[in-house]
Amino acid sequence: MDDLDPELLELARSARTVTVLSGAGMSAESGVPTFRDAGTGLWARWSPEELATPEAWDADPGLVWSWYLWRARQVRRLRPNAGHRAIARWADPARVHVVTQNVDDLHERAGSAVLAHLHGSLFAFRCSDCGAPFPARLLPGLAAEARPEAPPAPQEPDHEEPGRERPPVCPSCGGAVRPAVVWFGEQLPEGAVERAAAAVAEAELVLVVGTSGLVQPAASLPLIASGRGTPVVEINPEDTALTPHADRTVRAGAAEALPRLLPPWGDRRPAARRPRADG
Numbered sequence: 001m002d003d004l005d006p007e008l009l010e011l012a013r014s015a016r017t018v019t020v021l022s023g024a025g026m027s028a029e030s031g032v033p034t035f036r037d038a039g040t041g042l043w044a045r046w047s048p049e050e051l052a053t054p055e056a057w058d059a060d061p062g063l064v065w066s067w068y069l070w071r072a073r074q075v076r077r078l079r080p081n082a083g084h085r086a087i088a089r090w091a092d093p094a095r096v097h098v099v100t101q102n103v104d105d106l107h108e109r110a111g112s113a114v115l116a117h118l119h120g121s122l123f124a125f126r127c128s129d130c131g132a133p134f135p136a137r138l139l140p141g142l143a144a145e146a147r148p149e150a151p152p153a154p155q156e157p158d159h160e161e162p163g164r165e166r167p168p169v170c171p172s173c174g175g176a177v178r179p180a181v182v183w184f185g186e187q188l189p190e191g192a193v194e195r196a197a198a199a200v201a202e203a204e205l206v207l208v209v210g211t212s213g214l215v216q217p218a219a220s221l222p223l224i225a226s227g228r229g230t231p232v233v234e235i236n237p238e239d240t241a242l243t244p245h246a247d248r249t250v251r252a253g254a255a256e257a258l259p260r261l262l263p264p265w266g267d268r269r270p271a272a273r274r275p276r277a278d279g
Contacts, residue, residue, distance in 0.1 A: 004260055008248050011231055012261050015205035020087055021196075021221055022100045022107070023211025025236060026254045030081045032104050033074075052183050057128065061176050062164035068179040069165060072122040072142055075104045083209065083254030084110035090262040097199040101211060101218050103181050115199055116192040118218055120181035125168075129175030134168060193217055200224045209235045209254050213242035222246070235261075 012018075024034045035048055046067070050056055057064045080088075088111035090096060097115040098107050103122045107114050117124075123142060125134040136142045168177040182188055196218075200206055206225040213219045219241065222232045226245050234246035235257045243249060250257045 004250065004257075005248065008233065008250075009261065011205060011233070011248075015203075015231075017095055017097075017203050018090075018205045018207065019097045019099060019196075019199045019203040019225075020207045020209060021200075021211060021218065022098065022102060022209045022254075023218070024102060025210025025212075026081075026083055027102045027104050027106055028210070029083065029253050029255045030106055031078045032102070032106070049184065052181070054183055054185060057178060057183070060164075061128075061167050061178070065167040065176075065178070066165045068122060068181070069139070069142075072179075075106070075122060076142070078104075078106070080106045080110035081255040083256075083258040084112070086258040086262045088112045097203070099196040099199060099218075099221070101215065116189075116196045118182075118188055118192050118196060120179070120189055122179060122181065124180035125177050126180045127170035127173060127175045128167075128178040130170060130173040132170055132172045133180075134170065134177045138168065188217070196221055197224060200230075201228060203230055206230055206232045207235060208232060208242055208246065209258070211236070211240070211242070213240040233261075 024032075028034055035052075046063075051064055051067050084106050087096070087098065087107070091098070091112055096112075098112045099116045099118065100107060100114060101118050103117065103119055105121065105123050123136050125136060125139070126132060127134065169175070170177055180189075200221050201224055203225060206222055208222050211218065213222075222242055222245055225232050226247070231247045232242075232245060234240065234242055234249045235252065235254055236243075236249070237251055237253055250261070
């Protein structure tokens with residue numbers, strides 16, 4: 001990776017309000033399979049696109065529930081990477097907002113408060129009937145709450161036939177508990193897009209990290225910033241659909257680029273607010 005542009009470094013150091021938009025590429029650097037690669041090992045015979053649907057849940061809730069538990073336990077074996085840690089060291093919850101398309105908890109375990117999980121979380125659960133939340137602490141292997149640098153969970157064997165675990169029962173209505181993730185054909189979590197859009201609109205700098213820019217509505221969020229004259233910095237090893245809209249690009253992964261770009265909060269100097277358009 002080449003040295004970063006001094007003007008880019010100054011931009012990062014002077015911004016007082018920052019929004020980070022993270023995608024699958026950032027988690028992949030920690031070893032989290034992308035969604036398209038999530039049907040591996042025990043689950044190679046099933047397509048992720050087939051399992052992540054309301055129809056699959058209705059047809060075989062035990063199968064879908066078991067797949068999501070397997071994915072969550074796989075994530076718990078992994079650690080946040082240097083990019084996650086850099087954001088956490090840099091962030092003050094009132095100044096740096098993290099919005100992610102990822103369903104893992106790596107930002108949280110690095111120490112960041114996530115403003116919005118646009119696609120839900122592997123570690124949140126709710127009743128499929130009444131919608132009441134169900135605490136993750138009641139589920140074996142997921143009881144440990146996300147905390148900075150939590151030790152990885154023990155590895156599970158991947159050579160056995162995947163079993164079907166019965167979903168828990170909602171104590172409020174008796175319905176089946178499901179993962180609080182967004183399946184194909186479902187709406188995004190209530191308020192998540194609104195919080196993300198507000199954070200982008202208020203930011204003095206927007207970082208877009210490891211996302212392809214193909215999935216809506218997340219792909220439109222950087223356009224809100226650029227329309228207001230807010231600098232947008234893309235961090236990705238490859239060109240994406242968002243590249244034409246970025247003011248600056250860093251062609252590197254998050255784990256390599258972010259520690260060099262993001263200083264600790266105390267290293268930053270206040271800057272005069274830059275004028276920008278309101279439309």
